[in-house]
Amino acid sequence: MAPLSLKIVLDEGAVTRTLKFESTTTVADAQAQVKEKILTGDDGKVYGLFLTSADDERSGIWLEGHRQLDYYMLRDGDQLHYLPRMRNLRVRLLDGSVRTLQVDESKTVEELMVDICARIGITNHDEYGLCHDREEPDESKLPAGTGTLTLRRVAQKKERDAKLEQLSKKIKTDDNVEWLEQKSTLRELGAGDAPLLLKRRLFYSDRNVDARDPVQLNLLYVQARDAILEGRHPVTEDQGE
Missing domain, CATH: 3.10.20.90 (Phosphatidylinositol 3-kinase Catalytic Subunit; Chain A, domain 1)
Known part of the structure:
Protein backbone atom coordinates (compact mmCIF):
# COMPACT_ATOMS: atom_id res chain seq x y z
CA MET A 1 0.00 0.00 0.00
CA ALA A 2 1.06 3.61 -0.64
CA PRO A 3 2.79 5.47 2.22
CA LEU A 4 0.59 7.69 4.36
CA SER A 5 1.74 11.32 4.83
CA LEU A 6 0.68 12.73 8.20
CA LYS A 7 1.32 16.10 9.81
CA ILE A 8 2.71 15.67 13.31
CA VAL A 9 1.97 18.67 15.54
CA LEU A 10 4.15 19.36 18.56
CA ASP A 11 4.17 21.99 21.33
CA GLU A 12 0.46 22.78 20.86
CA GLY A 13 0.98 23.85 17.25
CA ALA A 14 4.36 25.59 17.54
CA VAL A 15 6.03 22.89 15.42
CA THR A 16 4.55 20.86 12.57
CA ARG A 17 6.42 18.21 10.62
CA THR A 18 5.23 15.85 7.86
CA LEU A 19 6.23 12.21 8.12
CA LYS A 20 5.43 9.22 5.94
CA PHE A 21 4.22 5.96 7.44
CA GLU A 22 3.02 2.66 6.11
CA SER A 23 -0.71 2.37 6.80
CA THR A 24 -0.06 -0.95 8.55
CA THR A 25 2.37 0.67 11.00
CA THR A 26 1.25 0.31 14.59
CA VAL A 27 0.66 3.44 16.63
CA ALA A 28 3.48 2.45 18.99
CA ASP A 29 5.93 2.17 16.08
CA ALA A 30 4.68 5.48 14.65
CA GLN A 31 5.38 7.16 18.00
CA ALA A 32 8.88 5.69 17.97
CA GLN A 33 9.48 7.14 14.50
CA VAL A 34 8.26 10.56 15.62
CA LYS A 35 10.60 10.47 18.59
CA GLU A 36 13.52 9.42 16.40
CA LYS A 37 12.98 11.78 13.45
CA ILE A 38 11.58 14.90 15.09
CA LEU A 39 12.54 15.13 18.74
CA THR A 40 16.10 16.17 19.52
CA GLY A 41 16.24 14.86 23.07
CA ASP A 42 14.54 12.67 25.64
CA ASP A 43 12.72 14.68 28.32
CA GLY A 44 11.58 11.55 30.14
CA LYS A 45 7.88 12.20 29.49
CA VAL A 46 5.39 9.65 28.21
CA TYR A 47 3.82 10.81 24.92
CA GLY A 48 0.89 9.73 22.81
CA LEU A 49 -0.72 10.55 19.46
CA PHE A 50 -3.99 12.45 19.65
CA LEU A 51 -6.43 12.79 16.75
CA THR A 52 -8.59 15.90 17.19
CA SER A 53 -12.20 16.13 16.11
CA ALA A 54 -13.26 18.43 13.28
CA ASP A 55 -15.37 20.57 15.63
CA ASP A 56 -13.11 21.09 18.63
CA GLU A 57 -9.36 20.59 19.00
CA ARG A 58 -9.83 19.63 22.66
CA SER A 59 -12.09 16.76 21.64
CA GLY A 60 -10.84 13.68 19.89
CA ILE A 61 -9.30 10.31 20.64
CA TRP A 62 -5.95 9.04 21.83
CA LEU A 63 -4.60 6.45 19.42
CA GLU A 64 -4.03 3.05 21.03
CA GLY A 65 -0.51 1.72 20.77
CA HIS A 66 -1.43 -1.77 19.54
CA ARG A 67 -3.67 -0.50 16.71
CA GLN A 68 -2.50 0.03 13.14
CA LEU A 69 -2.82 3.49 11.63
CA ASP A 70 -5.32 2.28 9.03
CA TYR A 71 -7.67 1.34 11.89
CA TYR A 72 -8.37 5.06 12.36
CA MET A 73 -9.07 5.62 8.64
CA LEU A 74 -6.44 8.34 8.38
CA ARG A 75 -5.91 10.15 5.09
CA ASP A 76 -2.96 11.97 3.53
CA GLY A 77 -2.53 15.36 5.17
CA ASP A 78 -4.35 14.50 8.41
CA GLN A 79 -2.92 15.95 11.60
CA LEU A 80 -1.90 14.04 14.70
CA HIS A 81 -0.90 15.88 17.87
CA TYR A 82 2.09 14.45 19.72
CA LEU A 83 1.23 15.22 23.34
CA PRO A 84 2.41 14.29 26.84
CA ARG A 85 -0.01 11.73 28.26
CA MET A 86 0.87 12.21 31.91
Whole structure:
Protein backbone atom coordinates (compact mmCIF):
# COMPACT_ATOMS: atom_id res chain seq x y z
CA MET A 1 0.00 0.00 0.00
CA ALA A 2 1.06 3.61 -0.64
CA PRO A 3 2.79 5.47 2.22
CA LEU A 4 0.59 7.69 4.36
CA SER A 5 1.74 11.32 4.83
CA LEU A 6 0.68 12.73 8.20
CA LYS A 7 1.32 16.10 9.81
CA ILE A 8 2.71 15.67 13.31
CA VAL A 9 1.97 18.67 15.54
CA LEU A 10 4.15 19.36 18.56
CA ASP A 11 4.17 21.99 21.33
CA GLU A 12 0.46 22.78 20.86
CA GLY A 13 0.98 23.85 17.25
CA ALA A 14 4.36 25.59 17.54
CA VAL A 15 6.03 22.89 15.42
CA THR A 16 4.55 20.86 12.57
CA ARG A 17 6.42 18.21 10.62
CA THR A 18 5.23 15.85 7.86
CA LEU A 19 6.23 12.21 8.12
CA LYS A 20 5.43 9.22 5.94
CA PHE A 21 4.22 5.96 7.44
CA GLU A 22 3.02 2.66 6.11
CA SER A 23 -0.71 2.37 6.80
CA THR A 24 -0.06 -0.95 8.55
CA THR A 25 2.37 0.67 11.00
CA THR A 26 1.25 0.31 14.59
CA VAL A 27 0.66 3.44 16.63
CA ALA A 28 3.48 2.45 18.99
CA ASP A 29 5.93 2.17 16.08
CA ALA A 30 4.68 5.48 14.65
CA GLN A 31 5.38 7.16 18.00
CA ALA A 32 8.88 5.69 17.97
CA GLN A 33 9.48 7.14 14.50
CA VAL A 34 8.26 10.56 15.62
CA LYS A 35 10.60 10.47 18.59
CA GLU A 36 13.52 9.42 16.40
CA LYS A 37 12.98 11.78 13.45
CA ILE A 38 11.58 14.90 15.09
CA LEU A 39 12.54 15.13 18.74
CA THR A 40 16.10 16.17 19.52
CA GLY A 41 16.24 14.86 23.07
CA ASP A 42 14.54 12.67 25.64
CA ASP A 43 12.72 14.68 28.32
CA GLY A 44 11.58 11.55 30.14
CA LYS A 45 7.88 12.20 29.49
CA VAL A 46 5.39 9.65 28.21
CA TYR A 47 3.82 10.81 24.92
CA GLY A 48 0.89 9.73 22.81
CA LEU A 49 -0.72 10.55 19.46
CA PHE A 50 -3.99 12.45 19.65
CA LEU A 51 -6.43 12.79 16.75
CA THR A 52 -8.59 15.90 17.19
CA SER A 53 -12.20 16.13 16.11
CA ALA A 54 -13.26 18.43 13.28
CA ASP A 55 -15.37 20.57 15.63
CA ASP A 56 -13.11 21.09 18.63
CA GLU A 57 -9.36 20.59 19.00
CA ARG A 58 -9.83 19.63 22.66
CA SER A 59 -12.09 16.76 21.64
CA GLY A 60 -10.84 13.68 19.89
CA ILE A 61 -9.30 10.31 20.64
CA TRP A 62 -5.95 9.04 21.83
CA LEU A 63 -4.60 6.45 19.42
CA GLU A 64 -4.03 3.05 21.03
CA GLY A 65 -0.51 1.72 20.77
CA HIS A 66 -1.43 -1.77 19.54
CA ARG A 67 -3.67 -0.50 16.71
CA GLN A 68 -2.50 0.03 13.14
CA LEU A 69 -2.82 3.49 11.63
CA ASP A 70 -5.32 2.28 9.03
CA TYR A 71 -7.67 1.34 11.89
CA TYR A 72 -8.37 5.06 12.36
CA MET A 73 -9.07 5.62 8.64
CA LEU A 74 -6.44 8.34 8.38
CA ARG A 75 -5.91 10.15 5.09
CA ASP A 76 -2.96 11.97 3.53
CA GLY A 77 -2.53 15.36 5.17
CA ASP A 78 -4.35 14.50 8.41
CA GLN A 79 -2.92 15.95 11.60
CA LEU A 80 -1.90 14.04 14.70
CA HIS A 81 -0.90 15.88 17.87
CA TYR A 82 2.09 14.45 19.72
CA LEU A 83 1.23 15.22 23.34
CA PRO A 84 2.41 14.29 26.84
CA ARG A 85 -0.01 11.73 28.26
CA MET A 86 0.87 12.21 31.91
CA ARG A 87 0.01 15.33 33.88
CA ASN A 88 -0.13 16.47 37.48
CA LEU A 89 -3.67 16.81 38.79
CA ARG A 90 -4.46 18.55 42.05
CA VAL A 91 -7.39 17.00 43.89
CA ARG A 92 -8.94 18.71 46.92
CA LEU A 93 -10.74 16.66 49.53
CA LEU A 94 -13.60 18.03 51.60
CA ASP A 95 -11.41 18.07 54.71
CA GLY A 96 -9.34 20.80 53.03
CA SER A 97 -6.31 18.68 52.13
CA VAL A 98 -4.98 18.78 48.56
CA ARG A 99 -3.31 15.82 46.86
CA THR A 100 -1.17 16.18 43.74
CA LEU A 101 -1.39 13.04 41.64
CA GLN A 102 0.12 12.11 38.30
CA VAL A 103 -2.63 10.86 35.99
CA ASP A 104 -2.91 9.58 32.42
CA GLU A 105 -4.77 12.11 30.26
CA SER A 106 -5.74 9.43 27.77
CA LYS A 107 -8.08 7.93 30.36
CA THR A 108 -11.66 9.06 30.91
CA VAL A 109 -12.75 10.56 34.23
CA GLU A 110 -14.46 7.26 35.05
CA GLU A 111 -11.19 5.37 34.53
CA LEU A 112 -9.20 7.97 36.45
CA MET A 113 -11.45 7.59 39.49
CA VAL A 114 -10.14 4.04 39.97
CA ASP A 115 -6.53 5.28 40.21
CA ILE A 116 -7.31 8.45 42.18
CA CYS A 117 -9.41 6.71 44.82
CA ALA A 118 -6.90 3.86 45.17
CA ARG A 119 -4.08 6.30 45.92
CA ILE A 120 -6.17 8.21 48.44
CA GLY A 121 -7.37 5.03 50.12
CA ILE A 122 -10.99 4.88 48.96
CA THR A 123 -12.20 1.44 47.87
CA ASN A 124 -15.64 2.17 46.37
CA HIS A 125 -14.44 4.46 43.58
CA ASP A 126 -17.72 4.14 41.66
CA GLU A 127 -19.49 6.21 44.33
CA TYR A 128 -17.15 9.21 43.96
CA GLY A 129 -16.72 11.85 41.29
CA LEU A 130 -14.86 15.04 40.41
CA CYS A 131 -16.31 18.51 40.08
CA HIS A 132 -14.90 22.01 39.75
CA ASP A 133 -13.74 23.41 43.06
CA ARG A 134 -15.54 26.27 44.75
CA GLU A 135 -13.84 29.01 46.69
CA GLU A 136 -13.77 28.22 50.39
CA PRO A 137 -13.70 30.78 53.22
CA ASP A 138 -10.26 31.75 54.52
CA GLU A 139 -10.31 30.50 58.10
CA SER A 140 -7.15 32.49 58.92
CA LYS A 141 -9.26 35.66 58.69
CA LEU A 142 -11.91 34.52 61.15
CA PRO A 143 -12.17 36.28 64.51
CA ALA A 144 -10.37 34.56 67.36
CA GLY A 145 -12.44 31.78 68.85
CA THR A 146 -14.76 31.59 65.86
CA GLY A 147 -14.70 28.35 63.87
CA THR A 148 -16.04 27.68 60.40
CA LEU A 149 -19.09 25.89 61.78
CA THR A 150 -19.96 28.80 64.07
CA LEU A 151 -19.52 31.34 61.30
CA ARG A 152 -21.73 29.44 58.89
CA ARG A 153 -24.33 28.80 61.58
CA VAL A 154 -24.63 32.52 62.35
CA ALA A 155 -24.39 33.82 58.78
CA GLN A 156 -26.84 31.36 57.25
CA LYS A 157 -29.35 30.79 60.02
CA LYS A 158 -32.07 33.01 58.60
CA GLU A 159 -31.51 31.86 55.03
CA ARG A 160 -31.47 28.21 56.09
CA ASP A 161 -34.71 28.54 58.03
CA ALA A 162 -36.39 30.00 54.95
CA LYS A 163 -35.05 27.22 52.74
CA LEU A 164 -36.07 24.39 55.04
CA GLU A 165 -39.76 24.86 54.46
CA GLN A 166 -39.30 25.02 50.69
CA LEU A 167 -36.88 22.08 50.50
CA SER A 168 -38.98 19.88 52.73
CA LYS A 169 -41.71 19.95 50.10
CA LYS A 170 -39.45 18.41 47.50
CA ILE A 171 -39.12 14.67 46.99
CA LYS A 172 -35.36 15.03 46.73
CA THR A 173 -32.87 17.85 47.00
CA ASP A 174 -30.41 18.97 44.34
CA ASP A 175 -26.87 19.92 45.29
CA ASN A 176 -26.44 21.84 42.02
CA VAL A 177 -23.08 20.18 41.49
CA GLU A 178 -21.74 20.18 37.94
CA TRP A 179 -19.95 16.85 37.83
CA LEU A 180 -17.22 16.23 35.28
CA GLU A 181 -18.56 14.02 32.50
CA GLN A 182 -17.56 10.45 33.34
CA LYS A 183 -17.00 9.35 29.73
CA SER A 184 -14.79 12.32 28.76
CA THR A 185 -11.09 12.95 29.25
CA LEU A 186 -9.65 15.89 31.17
CA ARG A 187 -8.46 17.40 27.90
CA GLU A 188 -11.93 17.24 26.40
CA LEU A 189 -13.38 18.89 29.50
CA GLY A 190 -10.83 21.69 29.45
CA ALA A 191 -9.60 20.91 32.98
CA GLY A 192 -6.71 23.27 33.67
CA ASP A 193 -4.33 23.62 36.61
CA ALA A 194 -6.99 24.53 39.16
CA PRO A 195 -7.72 21.83 41.77
CA LEU A 196 -10.71 19.57 41.23
CA LEU A 197 -12.95 18.66 44.14
CA LEU A 198 -13.41 14.99 45.02
CA LYS A 199 -16.71 14.16 46.70
CA ARG A 200 -19.26 11.41 46.96
CA ARG A 201 -21.46 11.34 43.86
CA LEU A 202 -23.72 8.40 44.67
CA PHE A 203 -25.16 7.14 47.95
CA TYR A 204 -26.13 3.48 47.70
CA SER A 205 -26.37 2.60 51.36
CA ASP A 206 -24.70 3.44 54.66
CA ARG A 207 -23.81 -0.25 54.84
CA ASN A 208 -21.18 0.39 52.16
CA VAL A 209 -19.25 2.64 54.54
CA ASP A 210 -16.91 0.55 56.64
CA ALA A 211 -16.77 1.87 60.20
CA ARG A 212 -13.09 0.87 60.25
CA ASP A 213 -12.30 3.12 57.25
CA PRO A 214 -11.21 6.50 58.69
CA VAL A 215 -10.73 8.11 55.26
CA GLN A 216 -14.26 7.52 54.03
CA LEU A 217 -15.84 8.19 57.42
CA ASN A 218 -14.15 11.59 57.59
CA LEU A 219 -15.08 12.56 54.02
CA LEU A 220 -18.66 11.40 54.48
CA TYR A 221 -18.98 13.37 57.72
CA VAL A 222 -17.62 16.58 56.17
CA GLN A 223 -19.86 16.30 53.10
CA ALA A 224 -22.98 15.59 55.17
CA ARG A 225 -22.15 18.37 57.63
CA ASP A 226 -21.69 20.97 54.88
CA ALA A 227 -24.89 19.89 53.12
CA ILE A 228 -26.85 20.43 56.35
CA LEU A 229 -25.26 23.77 57.21
CA GLU A 230 -25.78 25.09 53.68
CA GLY A 231 -29.45 24.10 53.71
CA ARG A 232 -29.20 21.50 50.96
CA HIS A 233 -30.38 18.71 53.27
CA PRO A 234 -33.30 19.92 55.40
CA VAL A 235 -33.18 18.69 58.99
CA THR A 236 -34.53 19.95 62.28
CA GLU A 237 -32.21 21.74 64.68
CA ASP A 238 -32.20 18.71 66.99
CA GLN A 239 -31.27 16.37 64.14
CA GLY A 240 -28.46 18.68 63.05
CA GLU A 241 -26.84 18.77 66.49
